[in-house]
Amino acid sequence: MRRLKLICSLLALVVAWRDASAADGAGQKVDFARDVQPILSDNCYRCHGPDSGSREADLRLDLPDPKLGPFALRDGYSVIAPGKLDDSVLIMRITSDDSDVKMPPLKSNRHLLPGQIDILKRWVQQGAPWGKHWSFSKPIRTQVPEVMDRTWMRNPIDAFILARLEKERIKPSPIAEKHTLLRRVSLDLIGLPPTPQELDAFAADTSSNGYEKQIDRLLASPHFGERQARHWLDAARYADSNGYSHDSPRSIWPYRDWVINALNMDTPFDQFTTEQLAGDMLPRSTLSQKTATGFHRNTQINTEGGIDPEQFRVEAVVDRVGTTATVFLGLTIACAQCHDHKFDPISQEEYYKLFAFFNNSDEPTVNLTGLTDSNEIAALKGRVTRLEDAVKQKVSGWESTLTDVQKKTLKRPAQAALSIAMDKRNDKQREAIEQALRSADNDFGAVLDDLLALRKQLAEGVTTLVMHERNKDPRKTHILIKGDFTRPGDEVTSGVPAVLHPMKASTTKPTRLDLARWIIDADNPLTARVTVNRIWQQYFGRGLVETENDFGSQGIAPIHPELLDFLAAELLANQWSLKHIHRLIVSSATYRQSSNARPDLDNVDPSNKLLARQSRMRLEAEIVRDVALVSSGLLNEKIGGPSVFPPIPDGVMGLGQVKHEWRTSTGPDRYRRGLYTFT
Incomplete structure (x- = not known):
């Protein structure tokens, strides 16, 4: 009997707690953009959205249209009656047990979860306040939040991150060790690891702004543009x-x-x-x-x-x-x-x-180059002459070793050209012999290609593809x-x-x-947000908006919306300076944190969205190769110029419909950064 009373008491407590929670929930303010629109977008817009061709019942749930929207009066009823659950057809349809009435319909293979239904009910109870999709409203420079532990902060970014962590009762991670930090920021900003000398100098620097000096050095490096260009060129x-x-x-x-x-x-x-x-x-x-x-x-x-x-x-x-x-x-x-x-x-x-x-x-x-500079023309002519001499020597040496049997295996134009003295041959005869030698010697083919490219450059200059607006027709x-x-x-x-x-x-x-x-x-409202979000993604593995290419209603809402708008406003306030945003992010305490795993975060933030530690990210393939080259002392650090052809496995160029020849670069070009590899 005593045991039965205890069970009844516990059940009463559970029911009371549930009712209290429901009462509290009814009082929590629902945000349309954050809470309501994602539900409507995922479950309703296919049939009641912007597309007039697939719209059913002349109902739009994406806009408060005066004729087709949810607040419009339809034969004495409204799809949504603000503040009135019982008069809102939307609530009746999503809570119905009748398969002919229930929305979304069974055939859509979509259904609302109890929590989503609760959000929609509370939203209607609170007057169904409407708002634009968050990204279609102009960002407002939000005030930097107050935090309890101001000693951890390095700049305003940290206040936004720490305020959320303190709300969740999570502590940030300690700053990474100096050698880890310099390696991280070097790879992130210029795509190359620090040298042993740079590591030693940073370790010995005890000044309060030692790390900031490293950031300035890296931002001033010509390799910064190479690293950041890799991201932009992909887009x-x-x-x-x-x-x-x-x-x-x-x-x-x-x-x-x-x-x-x-x-x-x-x-x-x-x-x-x-x-x-x-x-x-x-x-x-x-x-x-x-x-x-x-x-x-x-x-x-x-x-x-x-x-x-x-x-x-x-x-x-x-x-x-x-x-x-x-x-x-x-x-x-x-x-x-x-x-x-x-x-x-x-x-x-x-x-x-x-x-x-x-x-x-x-x-x-x-x-791009009319080659009007006499020094440039002279330099090009000198390179052409040297390559022409190299080609002549190669051809002469090859001819002297050919046997009669080998000559008979050549194509007829080459056989005919060999019977003529070298200094008497015309251009077609020389080309026939050069092509025969190319087939037998890959290195000669590379030299010949360089010669042909230089001759073309001397005749035409460097060309590139551009856009031009039509004036006529x-x-x-x-x-x-x-x-x-x-x-x-x-x-x-x-x-x-x-x-x-x-x-x-x-x-x-x-x-x-x-x-x-x-x-x-x-x-x-979009450009500055999208731009700073892409930069943020480089440093933490995911953007503040995870769907970096979709800020629309099907995209994921920002993890830290106030921080996103702060950074967007910061970009505008600083004359659209990208380096300012890069510097702000990598100088923050948030960026400097250790990336060591923390068991206490496994349940509360397993994906590290709140950034209580730095994220761990793999280097891109191009950067892995660059690191290997610089570590072995082989990297050619030349900036810019025509694309190059490093060694690749045999057969790769034959995978397409048309087999192109991959003429492996020789000399220093063989060891250029991956950014310059022909793609």
Whole structure:
């Protein structure tokens, strides 16, 4: 009997605790962007979102539309009645046990969890306050939070991190040992390990700003631009070849060098952006600014026979639209090519308005060096002469060793040329013999290729791919039905999505230059956030927004939203200086923490999202190779120049439809950084 009373008492306590918790929960404020919108986006937008083509019941749950939105009065009822659970059809449908009534429907293979239903109910009880998706509102410079342990902090970043840790009753990790810290920051900033001398000097430096001096040294290194260019070039889809099945080489490495130089000079990100998107349209544009437009010449180029050029021109424009939206705005808009976006308020018409910005561009090749410098011309001629002498000696030596039997194995043009004295041969005869020797001697092939490249450079100079706006016969842009270039629909002119800030256009028909200026406008809610988030990801393995390319409604909400907005505002306040953000992050106590595993974090933060320690990250393949080269004393630290061909396994170049010859570089070029490897 006594045992039964004890059980009943415990049950009563559990029920009371549950009821108290429910009461407390009803009082907790629900945030629309953080709590409600992710639920609606994941479970409702497919049928009740921006895409008018798939929308059911003329209901939108992505916007408080006065006619189609959830608050609109429909035959005496509202889908959502603020403050009134019993009058809200949404609540009735998501809590119903009737399969014909319940939402989401069973056929959708989606269902709401009890906690999600509770959030929606509390939101309606609290008046169903609506708000924009968090990333579509302009970032506000948030106040640095107060913390209890101010001695740990090095700069404002630490206050945001520590405030959250203190809320969760978690202590940060101690600072990493000096040799670990210098190795970490060296690899992160320049992609190369510190030398033994640099490690010794840092260990012996007892000054209070010894670490900060190392940061300044690394930021000033010309290798900083190389390290950061690796990240940017990946986003810019840089490649030295055209893609598709032929995948033939192209000359675009001057764009790569432009990126390196721009990052080394800390070119403000607004200028960095404008020159890449519309450098050719700037007043009195320079060759450097035109070279920057190679950003959008990194599209694939199809050189196969029998293709429709217009199809692949349109595909290149589609690529430019998607890349611009993803890299600068953190938005995935590709689905709007065929229909209205299903999750974000971007219509198909707005997609083709963006398409129009890039649809009127031509794709020329420009000569970067007219070789007017007499010293440069003389130097090139000297290199050509030396290589020509080397080729002659190689050919002469090879000919002297050929037997009659070996001569008969050669192709007929080479056999015929061998019967003529060396100084009497014409260009075709010399070429026939050189090609025969190339087949027998790979090293000779490399020398011959260098000679041919230098001759071309002497004749033409260095060329690169750029963008150029058409002045005559401007192209019209049409909505392409289902994205099919053979099915043009209504004509549209250039413009931007209405959900974002309006464009301040210079003409009635906005241009690429207007688009670039709109992207870097201080009123743009996305660009600064996306940019600082990418930088943060480099140093901690994940961004403050984990979905770094999707700041839309399907993306993951920021882990530290106030810190993200602080950094975005900091970038703007410091004239878009990227080095300022890099310095701020790597000088923080958060970055300096030890990365040692902590058992006390295994349950409370197993993924290290709260950053109570530094993250452990693998080096990229290119950096692993660079570290091996510098450790062995072989690294060639030359900055810039044409791409090189380090050794690769046999057969790799034969994996594609067309087998290209990989002429392994010789001499110092064999040991250049991975950034310069032909891709």
